[in-house]
Amino acid sequence: MLGEKTLKIFVFISAASVLLLLFVFASTLLWKSLPSIRVFGYKFLTGTTWDPISESFSALPFLVGTLVTSFLALLISFPFSLAIGVVLGEYFNTGVWSYFFRSLIELLAGIPSVVYGFWGLSFLVPRVRDLQVKFGVMPYGVGIFTSALVLAIMIIPFSALMLREMIYLVPKKYKEAALALGATRFEMIWKVALPYARSGIFAGFMLALGRAMGETMAVTMVIGNSNDFPRSIFSPGNTMSSLVANEFAEVSDNFYLSTIIQVALLLFLVTIFINIISKYITRKLSVRSSL
Amino acid sequence: MSNKILDIKNLNAFYQNHQILHDVTLNFFSNKATAIMGPSGCGKTTFIRCINRMHELDPKAKVTGEIILHNQNTLDMDSILVRRKIGMVFQRANPFPTMSIYDNVLAGYKLNGIKKSRDEKDEIVQDSLEKAGLWHEVKDFLHRKGTLLSGGQQQRLCIARSLAMKTEILLLDEPTSALDPYATANIEELIEELKKDVTIIIVTHNMSQAARVTDYTAFLYEGKLIEFGETEKLFTVPKHKMTEEYLAGRFG
Numbered sequence: 001m002l003g004e005k006t007l008k009i010f011v012f013i014s015a016a017s018v019l020l021l022l023f024v025f026a027s028t029l030l031w032k033s034l035p036s037i038r039v040f041g042y043k044f045l046t047g048t049t050w051d052p053i054s055e056s057f058s059a060l061p062f063l064v065g066t067l068v069t070s071f072l073a074l075l076i077s078f079p080f081s082l083a084i085g086v087v088l089g090e091y092f093n094t095g096v097w098s099y100f101f102r103s104l105i106e107l108l109a110g111i112p113s114v115v116y117g118f119w120g121l122s123f124l125v126p127r128v129r130d131l132q133v134k135f136g137v138m139p140y141g142v143g144i145f146t147s148a149l150v151l152a153i154m155i156i157p158f159s160a161l162m163l164r165e166m167i168y169l170v171p172k173k174y175k176e177a178a179l180a181l182g183a184t185r186f187e188m189i190w191k192v193a194l195p196y197a198r199s200g201i202f203a204g205f206m207l208a209l210g211r212a213m214g215e216t217m218a219v220t221m222v223i224g225n226s227n228d229f230p231r232s233i234f235s236p237g238n239t240m241s242s243l244v245a246n247e248f249a250e251v252s253d254n255f256y257l258s259t260i261i262q263v264a265l266l267l268f269l270v271t272i273f274i275n276i277i278s279k280y281i282t283r284k285l286s287v288r289s290s291l
Numbered sequence: 292m293s294n295k296i297l298d299i300k301n302l303n304a305f306y307q308n309h310q311i312l313h314d315v316t317l318n319f320f321s322n323k324a325t326a327i328m329g330p331s332g333c334g335k336t337t338f339i340r341c342i343n344r345m346h347e348l349d350p351k352a353k354v355t356g357e358i359i360l361h362n363q364n365t366l367d368m369d370s371i372l373v374r375r376k377i378g379m380v381f382q383r384a385n386p387f388p389t390m391s392i393y394d395n396v397l398a399g400y401k402l403n404g405i406k407k408s409r410d411e412k413d414e415i416v417q418d419s420l421e422k423a424g425l426w427h428e429v430k431d432f433l434h435r436k437g438t439l440l441s442g443g444q445q446q447r448l449c450i451a452r453s454l455a456m457k458t459e460i461l462l463l464d465e466p467t468s469a470l471d472p473y474a475t476a477n478i479e480e481l482i483e484e485l486k487k488d489v490t491i492i493i494v495t496h497n498m499s500q501a502a503r504v505t506d507y508t509a510f511l512y513e514g515k516l517i518e519f520g521e522t523e524k525l526f527t528v529p530k531h532k533m534t535e536e537y538l539a540g541r542f543g
Contacts, residue, residue, distance in 0.1 A: 173385040177449070180345060181456060182375035183402035191402050195389040287388045 026268070033262035035255055044262060050227040050243075052250070057259040059240065059266055061229040066239040066267065068230070069144055069219065070212035073151035074205060080156050081208070085163025085201075090189055093168050102161065109157035117221030120150040125222060128234075137234050142224035145233045150218050155208035162204030166197040199285035206278035213271060216241040240267040296321040296490050297342070297460060302356035304337050304346055304514075311337045315356075315516045317509055319460070324482055324491035326501035326522065329511035330542065335494045338511065339462045342492065343377040344370040360460075375399070378453025378489075379462040383469050384445035386437035386452070393433040395448055396420060399456040415455050422488060423451035424481050443474025447481065454488070461485065463493040467500065479504045498538060502526050510534050 036044065040057060047058030084105070092098050121142075128149070129141035170193040178188040194201065216239075224236025225246055238246075240263050251257045297319040304312040311334045319325050327335045340346040341354050344365065358365045365373045386395045396416045400407055407415070416433065420426040425447040429440070437448050446466055453461055463482075467475040482491055482504045495501050501508050502522060509519040510531075518525060518534045529535045536542060 171385075173381060173383055174387060176345065176381065177385040177387065177452075178398070178402055179348065180343060180374055180379040180381075181399040181402055181452065182371050184371060187402045187404070192387060192389075196387075198389075 029261060029265040029268060033258050033265050036258040036262045039255075040259075044259075045266075048229040052247075052252075052256055055255070059263050061227060062238050062240045062243045062263060063266065063270070065144065065223070065230060065237040066213055066241070066270070068233065069147045069151060069223070069237075069239055070209055072145070072148035072233065073155060073212045074209050076148060076152035077156045077159060077208065078205070080152075081159035081163055081205070082201075084156070084160035085167055086189055088160075089164040089167030090185070090193065093164075102164070105157045105161055109161070113154065113215060113217040114221075116150055116154050117218035120146060120218060120222040124149055132234055135234075137232070140224060140234070140236050142222050143234050143236045144223065144230050147219045147223040147237075147239070148233070150222055151212045151215060154215065154218060155212050158211060159204045159208040162207060163197075163201055166200035166204065167193055169200075170196045196287055199282045199287065202285055203278065203282045206274070206282070209274065209278075210271060213239075213267070213274070214241060216245050220245055240264070240270075294321045295319070296360065298357075298359040299342075300357040300359070302338070302341060302358065303354070304334070304341050305353040305355075306337075306349070307351045310514065312341070312514045315511075315514075317516060317519045319490055319492060320507065321459075321490050322486050322488075323506040324486055324493060324504055325507040325509065326505040327492065327494045327509050327511060328496065328498065328501050328537075329517075330537070331496065333511045334514040335496075335511055336464055339379070339464060339492055339494055342460070343379050343462055344373050345379065375403070375456055376458055377460045377462060378456060378458035380446065380449050380453060380464065380466050382465045384442060384449050386440075386445050386448045388436065388438045390437060391434045392429050392437045392440070392448060395437040396451050396455050398452055419451040419455040420448075422454050422485065423447045424477070424484065425451060441474070443470050443477055446470065446474070446478060450481070450485070454485075458489060460490045460492065463491065465494050465496070467495075467497075475500075498526075510537065512537070 036057065040047075044058050045060060045063065047056070048060055049056050049058060050061060051057075088098060088102060092101075124146055125141040128143070128146045129139045132139040132141070167189070174192055174196060175188055178192040179185070183191070219239050220242035223238060223242055225238055225242065226236035227238055227243070228235075230237035244260055244264050244267070247260055251260065295318045299318070300316050302312055302315040303310065315338065327338055329335050337346055342358060342365075346352050347354055347370070354366060356366070360373075360376065365377075386392075387398055390398060393416055394401065396419050397407070397412055400415075417426060417430075420429065425444060428444060437445065440448060450461070450466075467478050470478065479500065482493070485491060491505075493501075493505065505522045507520065508522045508525045510517045510525070510533075512533055518529060518531045520530070525534065526538060529538060
């Protein structure tokens, strides 16, 4: 029999070790990127060139690449996630078919990202190329826009299922109050259920954004891996994660390695920053209901 | 003699294969309060939910018969229009937590997308809150959340929200069952006042409440209307043996 005290100590140590791990993780990134930080300072964030040959490194193109692809993906996925969430959360929320569709969406969430990337490469890239020919821009096919499309498709299952849960969990008493006042079902959803669930909905989209920012494989396959600063959303580019994944294999010396680790550190910091902001907004939006 | 406002004929309500109401026939008189009384599970709530067409929101539910309001069978009308004319207050107060007191009163208009001028809105809010006996308690903080009010105040806010839609009939589904005695007394007094403007149908399994606040009482048992009549007569000289037993507390 384990004593109360022993168990308590064990639980505390396990919990503390996770914090320790986070600390070790962050400090390793910082430690390993120090050589690069010493040389470039804040210019690492403002310059636009990344050239291993001349040892001129700055991460701005990739910071922009990450932010633009993931926010664009969020924007593209928004109406679809919202629609799926509303349909499965309100109109079609119980029963075998609803369960079937939910499982299908969960299945989509489980597809490995390399498969999405390959599909993007073989199906989306030619379509985007046709579009680019029509628009009269350079028909690369690959690029920021294509990555955003793939990312949007990848994050829809997450935000849609989260939204579904949020809309489904809106207390029946509020839905009934709205209907009893003569609201149509759509008016009830739009003016009562969605405002009630707004903080959860926002949190769901932020979760999806976090996934989009960290997603590596699928993006690497369709973004074009260009280290130039992207001139438009149709340009090839690179995100922080795809840069790290790609260039890691080509590292020739410790300094080069240090710059790549600094990009990883930057990605880590940006993720934390977005996380903190979204936590703050989620709390601001939450409905503190007293009944 | 009072005017009939609602004429219910052979109302049957079903849920899946189960029949909840059996051939209920009765009238409601305008500007009177009528109690729907009976033991738990007798179909009281289903009955009033048929009146504003809330029962059939569930696709497994079905209603047959006639509910005549101004010579029109409400069961053939657009359910949205019926619900605007017949308001409902629920067992548990449910002001919208995302809206202020002011916006809660106007929720019916907002939900239905009916635009009103600022002056009209102010007037509707004051008028409805006055009728619900809440104006003096909240007039200085109309833009605070409605959910910050006490339980009894929230329930009166819900009444104001229904009144704001100029409803003719107000359905109250055990409106005081979650309230303390003081708030209950408040609502009961309010019902007397409200009769000037609307017809009240109140579900209650509190017999003394039915006796105190209503003019007519209907006694339902197992989905059947056992007895209907003036409250005073029904409570003093019930015609039916079952009513007598229920009033004596022998079942229910």
